Amino acid sequence: MEPKENLKEKAYSIIKNKIIRCEYRPGQFLNEQELREAVGASRTPIREALNKLEQEGLLEILPKRGVLVRDITLQEVNAIFEIRCMVEPYVIETYGHLVSLADIQAMHQKIHASSFDTENLNEYDVDHDLHEMLIKACDNPYILEMMAKIFGQNHRLRILSGQRLEYRLRDTALEHEQILHLLASGKGKEAADAMREHLKHSREAAIAMMTDSKGWKQIV
Structure with missing residues (x-):
């Protein structure tokens, strides 16, 4: 089993790469379960990666709605x-x-x-x-x-x-x-x-x- 920090960085790298290469397009909602399956990580590393990406302005975490890839205005x-x-x-x-x-x-x-x-x-x-x-x-x-x-x-x-x-x-x-x-x-x-x-x-x-x-x- 990979250390938690490695899984967090792996999740961050994979999700960010998909965002900046527009595999996850602006305005798209991301499914957390699908992210866990794509990365091969549990909920905690995924959540930590998403929080970091939100701080960088690539995502918005919307309560009760989900995770949104930020639009480009x-x-x-x-x-x-x-x-x-x-x-x-x-x-x-x-x-x-x-x-x-x-x-x-x-x-x-x-x-x-x-x-x-x-x-x-x-x-x-x-x-x-x-x-x-x-x-x-x-x-x-x-x-x-x-x-x-x-x-x-x-x-x-x-x-x-x-x-x-x-x-x-x-x-x-x-x-x-x-x-x-x-x-x-x-x-x-x-x-x-x-x-x-x-x-x-x-x-x-x-x-x-x-x-x-x-x-x-x-x-x-």
Whole structure:
């Protein structure tokens, strides 16, 4: 039998991964019994994991109603991109020179390879990995903690936008390659400007997706 703490972390990791990858979609109620069966854990580790995810803003535990995957509102989209547009270009310009050329080249190869793999979520994972790599060039623990929470929410938004707006997958890959090229060339300010422009386009795509007459809730 696994220790209680291990089961709690296992439950937290599995449920969070399903939320941010939109296997559990915004607005969906989760069945606690099904969660226990999916994780292979008892009630207590599941409850502790759900409480932690509620603190992170991914879930709402509603008395007598159940556990609800938090919706993504237009207000939240604007809040996410407000933070990202302030932080990510700053980190690139200030700390981008600390990202090794080997890491930049490896990421470029991952982006190129993902463009041939459109049948699963690989492109979204590569997108996440690139932004995480750049943020981790900064060793400020407060920035890292804040952006870890932001990226969790943004990964859901990234998947939902990509499912509705396929052109963003193509454009995002080109924008990422441009950022990496400028960074590899030692042009930190230009790379930061390119990131700022990329985030602007991503925000516009997310808002277009949310304000579409069908909305992301019609995605199947």
